[in-house]
Amino acid sequence: MSLHQPASGVAGDGRGRWSLRHELIGLSGVVERNLYLVKRYIWWDIAFFVWTVANTLSIVFIARGIEASGGTIDVNRAATSLLIGAVIWAYLGVIFEIMTETVAWERWEGTIEYTFMAPLSRSVHLFGMGAFALLYGMARALLLFAVCAFFFDLSIPDADFGAALVVLAVASVSFVGLGIVTAVLPLISPEKGSQLGFVAQGLLLVVSGVYYPVEVLPRWMQWLATVSPATYALDGIRDAILVGDPLTAMGDELWPLVVIGVVAVPVGLAVFRRGERYAKQHGKLKRSG
């Protein structure tokens, strides 16, 4: 290949119009990059998974612990309910972590400016991160559920896993929307952004009824629970797995999830866009200290 040819790179020189197809190629690039990272950090991933399994088991053991210390509960049911809480929580954690990394990790590696000056639009870039987060989070959640259910020999004969997965998928849209909002925090405040992400995550954990019914919370916290997508996701999934409720009986959960999702994603994108603008105005894209 001669250097004197106009086609200096693979793109050639006849630049076609940037189209949806290019955006989708870009989106696949986001997923591709994250798969490379999983591959390169595989031991870290395995260690993190083992930690999650241990953490989840220790929570599910609480059900047996209560019985052993004289409490009267349906151990199988309580254990399954706790397991669902722990698995969904782990899933949500993975999504938040990956979305927050959109900015934080790239800033750390020093690649952020190259990503932000690429033609790929920001929304598709973020959707790519969301798509990977869902795939990766879902794979981990299923594995975690299977390992723990096997360990406790749980009996869930009525479970409607299909309905549970649909609820989770619908809820995931909102999770990604919220994740985009937390992703912007490191952009605005390189020093404090990631910490604020943890605060937001912690707030969701306490109000959404991950390990207990929302009704036990003080009233103001219950109000927060009604706007948290995790509340509905947990409700719906517990109904599907413990009671075997079919999808048709999930209106109470699905509708709020759809509404929250439809609001959260555009709001997330708008917030991110403003954050990006702010960062570009004040020179914070790259700034590390």
Added chain:
Amino acid sequence: MPSPQPSSDPFEIPRPAQVPAIELIGVRKVFRRRERAHGRFSPRRRVAALDGVSFRVERGETVAVLGQNGSGKSTLVRVLSTLLLPDGGTARVFGHDVLTQPAVVRRLVNRVSVEASFFKKMSAAENLSYAARFHGLTSGRTRAGIPEILERVGFPADRRSEPMENLSRGMQQKVALARALLTAPVLLLLDEPTTGLDPRSKREVQAFVKEMRAMHDATILLCTHDLDEAEALADRIGVLDRGRLLVLGTVDELNRRYGAQTLEVAFFAATGREFGEETDPDDDREVFA
């Protein structure tokens, strides 16, 4: 001037020959920052990184911007790559305003900066692969294209799958060049591409930039604080000092204007300072390089 664009392509981004590759009119960028020496509650100081910079670069030209650390070179590159929003003035790339048409500008520009910014655990091939995707290139096009382009920049074939962190600075900088070329930018921004390289890598990178120059339709803006590099590679040289472009012309023009025999003397005459004298006392080379 040859027309490098197949005129039959109806989707091409209009870049008529008479439109300059770069056009800056009174571009200003001010940062507010705390002085480190005075602690974290000290009042913020305003730094004019670009103070009314105006110039044009014609298509196909290579222009060097010479300036000390902190003179505003990187800020200039970031404005042209849509990573910093100018506070005032107008900046256009092939007639497209960086503020109002950033998406178009991003398709025309790529960049090599002083620090090779890569995912350190990923290999050269992996880093190039996802980056190409962000520019809309399919794996079909990069499968052959990436090895080819790495070979052209003199990157050893047997190290393509090695993590970037194992590579020397010089080697990493070659990958950075390859990444920029892969997307066939019509405007290539080089921000101190050889700073910190060993003499041999430096010569290799410079030789490659020279080859690039010979290529049709590539316009290069080279920011450097290396006088010899500027003289060897550029058609015209500008002197940037504390955010102001003091002069821009051929070496002969500069020498004549300041009655100097060498570029070094001309630089001294233009800035009133010895070359190599620090202008930016802040200890932030790492952060804002």
